[in-house]
Amino acid sequence: MRNAPPDARSDTPLQQHWRAEAVRLREAHWGPLEDQAASQAALRAPAQLGPRILARAAWLAGHSPLQDCLDRWRHGARWALLALWLIAGLAGIGAAGAALNPGQGSVNLATALLGLLGLHALTLLIWLIGCLPGLQPATALSRLWLWLTRKIARGPDAALAAQAFLSLLTRERAWKPAVGLLSHGAWTIAYLGAIPTLVVLLSTRSYSFHWETTLLSPQAFVTFSQWLGSLPQWLGFPTPDPLAVASSMGSAQGASAAIQADWSLWLIGCLVTWGLLPRLLALVICGAWLRQRLRHLSIDPDLPGWLELRERLLPTHQTLGIDRPAPEAGPVQSGAPALRAATRHAAVLAYELGSDLIWPPDGLPDTVQDLGRCDSREDRQRIRAQLDAAHLLLVCDARLTPDRGTITWLDELNHTGPDLRILCLGGPTERRQAWQNALVRQQLRQVPDLTAWLEHIGPVSHD
Known part of the structure; x- marks a missing residue:
């Protein structure tokens, strides 16, 4: 047996409007639903079109399998998000281990930085470009999340639930921060897995760090390392001096243990400053952006499916008061007894x-x-x-x-x-x-x- 129909006032605004959008799309695809009782229930809501549309949708969804479908899709989306972030954490751990060139003990700093920060910098740049007006923010992570949700939340109306969710967020201009929240959350967890892995490996094994190049001059690496280390220095991470950089060119077997320790801390500082912190900042920004968008959810009465409900949910005829005393009641002619005006217990x-x-x-x-x-x-x-x-x-x-x-x-x-x-x-x-x-x-x-x-x-x- 289905549960009692949801109260439109007890759910979050996102759930209420998502449910109303799902009902609207379902009626647009398969025709109007039988809604006499739903309309009667909606008329008890405040005399505004928005609250009454939400109340009608709550009644219709609660008296059909649609509400169960929405709940199943919501739970599936949460499990898919947890699975995606778990995969991101494991990928961060694997990337940290691969960057230290396991089995060799000698780490090329340029290759390690490229492996740990290269894809991050590229995807962050793509996200920033996608935030520009008129551009779509779709990412591989968002498509993967939707695919996982579809696999977990199987059902006859699962596609309708996903379509209603995406339609609502797109119309309210909340899809971009939602995608950002998904992407930056995954990258944040990836770095929360990579950084402790680096600390553990560098604390339990001996590594030597060096720079290698064929085309670039040694001064290029000096400038590059000093520039990357400028922000980590504010957090207390050391930056090797130019002599240490020069001594690490080519083979670093002759470099002292202190210089190798500085390079280790410099590498960790670069991941914290240029990897973790930008993603954390972007995550907070997207969270606040999404919350601001969802705070102003509203019903657009001109949308197909809702435009036709105006007359039924906001009837133009209104009771204007007593025009003249009512005539004395005569004998009831109908087969059904007339109800008294007073409400009975x-x-x-x-x-x-x-x-x-x-x-x-x-x-x-x-x-x-x-x-x-x-x-x-x-x-x-x-x-x-x-x-x-x-x-x-x-x-x-x-x-x-x-x-x-x-x-x-x-x-x-x-x-x-x-x-x-x-x-x-x-x-x-x-x-x-x-x-x-x-x-x-x-x-x-x-x-x-x-x-x-x-x-x-x-x-x-x-x-």
Whole structure:
């Protein structure tokens, strides 16, 4: 059985608007949904189109498999993100080990820097260019994340959930910071794996560092090392002097242990300053950017699918007050009893009772509201508009098999009122077990007779 439909006010704004976008796209692809009850529920929301569209979407998603699909996709996206970041951490550890030239003991500093900072610098530059207006921010990491999510969150509407999520973020201009958050988070975790690995390896093994070149002059490496070490020096990392750089040209076997230690700390400082810190800063910026975008989520009433809801959710006719005293009530001509204006504490409703079953039942107190019989779609619409009771007793004919329409109606009443009880009349029949099974699946409680229900609700009075 599905859970109770979500309350549009209890979820985050992102979840509310994502759900509304999913309903809009579903109706755009496969046609309008049956939403009479959803519209009635939405009309209880504040008299603004946005909140009512969100309330309608919450009701529709909660009474269909769509909400389960959205929840499954959300959980799948989280697991995919964790898997992606775990892979990034392992890649950082592997890159640090590979940069130190395992098994050789001699490390070419230019090759090590290129392996540890080269791809990072290139992807960071691509991200900065993608932040320019009019450019798409799609990255390989974002495509990999969506692919992993699709593999984890399988289901009939998984593609709809992903499409609604991307459509919402793109329309709100929040996709760029979302992609940045994903990418910078992965790179941050990669460096959080690489830097401790370097520290452990450099602390437990002996390495010699040197520069090698065929085309460049020794002065080029002096300038390069001094420039890269300028920022790490602010954090306390040493930078070898020009003589140490010159002594490390070619083979560094003759360099002292102190110079090798300085090169180790210089390499770690370069990773912290030029690798980890820029990614951390970009991660914070993207987080604040995304939060600012999501704080201003709104419903665009001109979008297809929402434009058609304006008249139903914001009807142009309004009650302007009492124009003249109402005429005295005459005898009721309709077969269904007229509801009194005052809200009752409890009510009873007959659902498709046979003509041989007496209604209203004997012994019904005057303080319990009689909603009459419900035998048609028009009766359901009347009851939706007028039902307002703390306790509802639905009286059913156990001689009829509960079909899909009956199950839907029971589910709707169960979510409309806080206390719904079922009374099955018609004597013992072979179909009573079908009713028992249906009520158990819907988690609905039965009462044996009217007297037991009146004892359950206690003393009732006019409101």
